[in-house]
Amino acid sequence: MNTYECLQDEACGDGIDVIDYTFHSDRIKGLYCDGTVAIRKDMNTAQKTCTLAEELGHHHTSVGDIIDINSVQNRKQERQARLHGYNRLIGLMGIIHAFNAGCQNKYEIADFLDVTEEYLEECISCYRDKYGVYTTVDNYIIYFIPNLVVVEMM
Numbered sequence: 354m355n356t357y358e359c360l361q362d363e364a365c366g367d368g369i370d371v372i373d374y375t376f377h378s379d380r381i382k383g384l385y386c387d388g389t390v391a392i393r394k395d396m397n398t399a400q401k402t403c404t405l406a407e408e409l410g411h412h413h414t415s416v417g418d419i420i421d422i423n424s425v426q427n428r429k430q431e432r433q434a435r436l437h438g439y440n441r442l443i444g445l446m447g448i449i450h451a452f453n454a455g456c457q458n459k460y461e462i463a464d465f466l467d468v469t470e471e472y473l474e475e476c477i478s479c480y481r482d483k484y485g486v487y488t489t490v491d492n493y494i495i496y497f498i499p500n501l502v503v504v505e506m507m
Contacts, residue, residue: 356467410437452503
């Protein structure tokens, strides 16, 4: 079972319907409303995985109609849902697992984690904003600046 199928199963278990949908705007990848997630039909599996993770983040973290992006409160809720998706699909431990699996670049890390390179880049940028130059997890240091590097401490 791939990551997208696992997310679909989790959604089903939470009483959330996930449907493929043809959006009329190219800007929309997915929407969550009242227990239903609509996912853009013409995306590949990695794109659908990233979108579904964020939309499930909306289910768990958002309140009300947040479509108006001019509202600061709505932008905060959007960021929370994205962070929820990043932590679910990638997370600091995911970066470490990719390192331990021998991944040498962002393409290999994204492939290992079943996400798009764009999504991985956005996640790293978010973590860089949150943690700064580096953070430590267990006996690992994850550097975000100048590039993503994982170092195991002895």
